[in-house]
Ligand code: ADP
């Protein structure tokens with residue numbers, strides 16, 4: 001369970017436009033921290049930098065004290081499971097889609113995924129079993145079911161760091177709360193960074209960082225921030 005830290009990170013996509021303006025925060029090992037803020041604040045940019053799609057202009061991003069710019073991109077990515085808002089599934093079975101996160105989704109991977117206790121609560125909520133074909137020629141999954149498959153696919157790799165990038169934002173609030181409750185139950189003690197634009201999404205986070213124009217505007221517990229409103 002690693003610690004994740006941003007230290008004075010400055011970054012932009014274009015030379016004359018800074019998106020993150022000296023951002024610093026730390027996610028202690030095994031903790032669950034959320035980042036909220038208006039659209040365009042730079043939340044997804046944080047996820048992209050942590051996944052090493054880009055490197056900061058200045059400042060450092062550390063996993064367990066090690067600057068990720070000095071580590072192979074592949075090993076950084078191995079440590080992180082990202083669940084995006086609109087996950088794309090393969091036109092294949094539910095089992096294949098989930099086991100894909102593991103060892104290329106061979107039969108053994110599918111069998112072992114099917115026995116993986118960490119993903120059971122997500123599988124149980126699906127309308128049909130592992131062998132069911134989904135996608136164009138198969139079963140059409142709802143947004144919530146799709147995200148459940150995507151979360152299971154990420155968890156099956158047992159990543160020490162879990163990053164939810166608006167993973168449930170597009171869902172109705174009941175489905176969202178349902179998935180979040182399950183996640184909270186099974187991802188305790190995993191270092192978790194949840195990116196969201198609504199405070200309701202991050203009730204289980206120990207600390208919430210409010211990002212505005214690439215800087216931290218506020219930070220506190222869920223209760224602290226509700227008081228500030
Ligand atoms: P490379 O072409 O090898 O990526 P660059 O010299 O273009 O190297 O720099 C890498 C990136 O960092 C570029 O996108 C550049 O615009 C950006 N960059 C670095 N420092 C700054 C800065 N202080 N202001 C604006 N952009 C910067």
Ligand code: ADP
Nearest residue numbers: 013014019037038039040041042043044045046
């Ligand atoms: P958030 O996730 O908080 O909505 P993002 O991190 O996605 O915000 O984006 C922050 C800013 O960076 C936005 O103004 C967005 O337009 C800009 N941006 C995002 N991706 C790119 C890109 N690939 N090229 C140029 N600008 C980008």
